[in-house]
Amino acid sequence: MPERSANDPVPGPAAGTPGDRTPLSNRAIDPEGIVWTRVSPRHVSVVMLSTLFGTLFWLAVVGWPAVLAGTGVWGGAPLRWLLLPPAAVLVVGVVSLLLAPRRVRAIGYAERGEDLLVRRGLLYQRVLVIPYGRMQYVDVSVSPLQRTFGLATVKLHTAAVGSHAEIPGVEHAEASRLRERLTARGQALLAGL
Amino acid sequence: MSAVPAPVPDPAPQWHRVHPLTPVVKGWLAIVVLVGGFVNIVLDDLLRAYLGGGDSPAQELDPGQVSPLFWWALAGIVVLVLLVAAAVVLVAWWFTRYQVTPEHVRIRSGVLFRQERQARLDRVQAIDIHRPFLPRLLGLAELKFEVADAGQSAVSLSYLTHPQARALRGELLGRLGLAAPGPPGAAARRPAPWAATGDEEHPVLTVPVPRLLGSVLASGSAVVLAVLLVAAPVALVLDPVAGPAVLAAWLPGLVSFGAVAYRRFEQGYHFRLLRVPEGMRVRYGLFSVRSQTVPAGRIQAVGVDQPLLWRPFGWYRVRANVAGYGPAAGEGDAMRSTLLPVGTLPEVRTVLHLALPGARDGDLPALLGEGLHGLGGQGRYTTSPRRARWLDPLVHRRTGFAATEDVLAVRSGRLSRRTDVLPHEKTQSVAVSQGPLERALGLADVELHSTPGPVTVAVAHLDAGDARALAAAQTAHAAGARRLADGPRHPRVPLQERA
Known part of the structure; x- marks a missing residue:
């Protein structure tokens, strides 16, 4: 069988910002003719800030022995080894920070006639298709950080565990529009179990 | 259960108590522990008194020297504790009542902290009879009502006599079975999922x-x-x-x-x-x-x-x-x-x-046989391509899927083999995913989501084109089957038609 051109990089269609080279669509796993809607660019700030806070928190959690050893309070401690865990946290944090914009640009959703598609992931990409009729309920949640940026998270729940889809970083107006539309479509196509 | 669909039976349904032996059954462990603990302490002291002469507590408790008053007090305490325990248990039993209305089953319990639990009968997914060992010896059974809210078991009536439990289950099944077709006025009422005409x-x-x-x-x-x-x-x-x-x-x-x-x-x-x-x-x-x-x-x-x-x-x-x-x-x-x-x-x-x-027979037995024993992609199953061997040297010839009009069959496992069958109309959602190595090889994984349970339906390392086609076909199938299966308000395929 000839190899498909599946792995050729495909530039993101319409929805991407100009000059954005992050492939939003992956022809290999996307359904035909799909146009993805990206989440708000402000979501990058939310992700970066929460990564920052998370990294600082974990630095404090794993870094205090190194601080004790470095300031001489804990004499004779193997400072070199104690520095390893905070260094690892720092590396992970910095990488996450650097990747955050691309990760956010890799999140997309699309509404079709009968189902909603949600995709995410840069390295490990995943496209989830949820028929409207299968939705049990739709959640819109806003964290304090998201509120500052006027964003919200839309969550869809079905009776299955694997298909709880999350669209983070949606602007408030869009979030309520999505919720209303999903609920309406869900009722029209209700399938239960 | 007459043939005439009776309108709402009794307007004020009665509250019943569970079987009087219930507290004994529920509390037997506590009683055993209590009595055992007490006997243990007393025996221990007595033994020590007889065996070890030197211990000081032993001397204090030498039965010959203890006044009879002590033994009376001891017996009194035992009796008192048992009485209090019995009273508590009896009161708890007295205040536990259940009620079965045409729409609900309710349980009320508790004296200080009153608790009422109810389940809507048309939301009940199953009525199970459980007979643990001790209740079974006493001829008792527990009636469990499972609701769709996964996780906690909804309402359980424990304990009734076994015939009582069977009769109640039969009656409920029958009642809802009769109520199901319903007069046009009651059209909004959905038949209970397990509604049936008999037992x-x-x-x-x-x-x-x-x-x-x-x-x-x-x-x-x-x-x-x-x-x-x-x-x-x-x-x-x-x-x-x-x-x-x-x-x-x-x-x-x-x-x-x-x-x-x-x-x-x-x-x-x-x-x-x-x-x-x-x-x-x-x-x-x-x-x-x-x-x-x-x-x-x-x-x-x-x-x-x-x-x-x-x-x-x-x-x-x-x-x-x-x-x-x-x-x-x-x-x-x-x-x-x-x-x-x-x-x-x-x-x-x-x-x-x-x-x-719902699955018309035709292909299913063959699909099952091939799903359990087949190897390679010559048969009905679409398997991982040969290049998947880099990721999955052992199993790639087994992983595969095959679809009929009604179901999707997925096979996997080389040593321990399995085949999962998912009716199209039960597909909750579909996900396609691809990691970096898979991208390099042009492969992708497909997951088909079902409700929580022991069966997970997923195909790993398919050719990306096959994966996309499967996902597309499955979403279309699922939507199509849903349209067929759903009446406007009846989310379920009528069993009679499909039997």
Whole structure:
């Protein structure tokens, strides 16, 4: 069988910002003719800030022995080894920070006639298709950080565990529009179990 | 149950109490512990008094020297404690009442903290009868109402006499069965998922005890157990010093593996599958007999698997995701979603036929056979391409899928084989995913989501084009099947049409 051109990089269609080279669509796993809607660019700030806070928190959690050893309070401690865990946290944090914009640009959703598609992931990409009729309920949640940026998270729940889809970083107006539309479509196509 | 659909039976349904022996059954453990503890303390002191002369407490408690008043006081305390316990239990029993209305089943309990729990009958997914050991000795049974809210079991009436429980279940099944077609005015009322017109049972199959025993012996935990048991004397002989310590370290493992094997035997004992109008009923257990009705329409996915050691015997296990049962909370719960603990291929076919009444037969047996034994992509199954061997050298020739008009079959596993069958109309959602290595090889994974349960339907390392086609076909199938299956307000396929 000839190899498909599946792995050729495909530039993101319409929805991407100009000059954005992050492939939003992956022809290999996307359904035909799909146009993805990206989440708000402000979501990058939310992700970066929460990564920052998370990294600082974990630095404090794993870094205090190194601080004790470095300031001489804990004499004779193997400072070199104690520095390893905070260094690892720092590396992970910095990488996450650097990747955050691309990760956010890799999140997309699309509404079709009968189902909603949600995709995410840069390295490990995943496209989830949820028929409207299968939705049990739709959640819109806003964290304090998201509120500052006027964003919200839309969550869809079905009776299955694997298909709880999350669209983070949606602007408030869009979030309520999505919720209303999903609920309406869900009722029209209700399938239960 | 008359043929005339009676309008709402009694306007003010009565509150009933559960069986008077309930507190005894529920409290027996506490009573045993209490009495045992007391006896233990007294015996201990008496023994010490007789045996050890030197201990000071022993001297104080020498029965010859203690005044009779002490013994009276002791007896008084015992009686008092028992009386108080009995009073508490009796009061609790007195205030526990249940009520079955045409729409709800309610339980009220508690004296200080009153609690009322109710389940809407049309949301009840199943009514199961449980008979734990002690209640069974006393002729009692527990009636459990499962609702769709997965996880916690909804309402349970414990305990009723067994005939009472059966009668109540029969009556409820019947009542809702009659109410289901309903006058046009009551059109909004959905028939209960398990609604049926009767309670007649037709035995379908029984798992013979020797086969069950064999299946337990040929399981991984039994093998580990055997290895440990054989290794124990060897370790003792080889190293008399460290041996005992090693053995002591094994003990917990030994106990847990033994417990797993025992539980599988206890729960699978005398497993019977019966056909009832609303679907299937299974009954199983050695000491605790459980009986549960699995309405066919509630089965979301069926998985057939064969552990490696069962292969010489041609045995298979059938499990299902049942809506409302939720994920099995533990090993003790695992039997709930088992439709056949161990059976032969013809039995598996029978069970599959009953479990998926919507699947027109035709291809299914062949698909099942190929799903369990097939290798490579020559047959009906679309398998991983050859280049998937870099990621999955052993299994890539087994992983594959095949679709009929009604179901999707997915096979996997080289050593321990399995085939999962998912009716199209039960697909909750579909996901396609691809990691970096898969991207390089042009492969992708497909997951088909079903309700929580033992069956996970997923195909790994398909050709990306196949994966995309499968996902597209499955979403279309699912939507199509939904349109067919749904009346405007009836989310379920009518059983009668499909039988």
